[in-house]
Amino acid sequence: MFKPEIFSDNDPDSVRARIKAFPLGTLVLQGDSGLDANHLPFVLQADAHDERLLAHIPRANPLSQLTDPLPALVIFHGPQGYISPSWYASKAEHGKVVPTWNYAVTHVHGTLRVIDDPHWVKQQIEHLTEQQEQGRDTPWAVDDAPADYIDRMVGALVGIEILIHRLEGKNKASQNQPPANQASLLSALETEPGGEALHALIRATLDNP
Numbered sequence: 001m002f003k004p005e006i007f008s009d010n011d012p013d014s015v016r017a018r019i020k021a022f023p024l025g026t027l028v029l030q031g032d033s034g035l036d037a038n039h040l041p042f043v044l045q046a047d048a049h050d051e052r053l054l055a056h057i058p059r060a061n062p063l064s065q066l067t068d069p070l071p072a073l074v075i076f077h078g079p080q081g082y083i084s085p086s087w088y089a090s091k092a093e094h095g096k097v098v099p100t101w102n103y104a105v106t107h108v109h110g111t112l113r114v115i116d117d118p119h120w121v122k123q124q125i126e127h128l129t130e131q132q133e134q135g136r137d138t139p140w141a142v143d144d145a146p147a148d149y150i151d152r153m154v155g156a157l158v159g160i161e162i163l164i165h166r167l168e169g170k171n172k173a174s175q176n177q178p179p180a181n182q183a184s185l186l187s188a189l190e191t192e193p194g195g196e197a198l199h200a201l202i203r204a205t206l207d208n209p
Contacts, residue, residue, distance in 0.1 A: 001107050001168055006176055009104070009169030011208075018078045018106045018169065019044045023131070025053070025074040027160075029063070029112065038063060040160065042074065043127045053108060053162040054124045064114060064158045072112035072162050078104030079197035087188035089180040097181075100172075104201055107168040115159035122154050173205035182206055 009015055019025070019042065027038045040055040053074060057063055080103035088097045115121070126142050133139035142150060174182050186202060189195035 001105075001170060003168065003170050007170050007172045009106075009171045011169070012167065014171075015106050015167050015169035016044060018104060019053075019076050019108070020131070022076050022078050023128075025055075025076045025108070027055075027112075028073040028075065029070055036063070041128060041132075042076075043124065043131055045127075051164040051167075053110065053160075053164065054127065055160040056121050056124055056157045057160055059156055059158055063160075064116075066112075066114045069111045069113045072110055074108040074110075074162065076106040076108070078106070079201040080104070081195065081198040083174065083185065084188070087185045088177070089184040090178065100174075102172050102174060102198060102202065104171045104173070105169070107170075108162065108164055109166040109168075110162040110164040112160060112162045115161055117159065118151070118154050121157050121159045122150070124159055125154070125157075171201065171205045173202040175205065175209070 023041045023043070025040060025042050027040055029036050029038075038057065038061070040057065043054045045052045045054055080101065083100045083102050085091055085097035085099050091097045122142070129140065129142055133141070174185055177185070182202075186199060189199040189202070192199075
């Protein structure tokens, strides 16, 4: 990933937090027929020795037939959005402004293997469900559904495990703009429809350089 230092997110906790906050990742693999992408919700699992991404896919997915470990890239997108040059204070001063796009992203590099084990798959689904149901008034649990129904569903799936070798983070959040432009941009986003998440990203990034 092209990552100028000014936009680099070198905080490991921030990079991992993005995976948990935006768990739908784009899994990119190089196969015999070229590049292939799958969009999957992941669980980040860590212990004293390593970190892994866990997911599941239908058996109908050709990826389920993978027999050998394969290098993998998973991309997690955080808040993002268009930045209008009309939001910059310097537009009124000299007009030398152009549009851009701000965003936050995490890249995970690792080795993928397919796990054909119903017990493993059920555990992964339980972990994913707990992750996503946490904080709800009436959280749903896998055991809420009939056991035979869950067994049939699990039988149609296989697991995906990615042993993580490297994590990369990037926050492009107007760090390269002068303070006056940063302030006017944040002010504009306060009234921009759907701009709350991008405003929060820029504010947090600028407050913690």
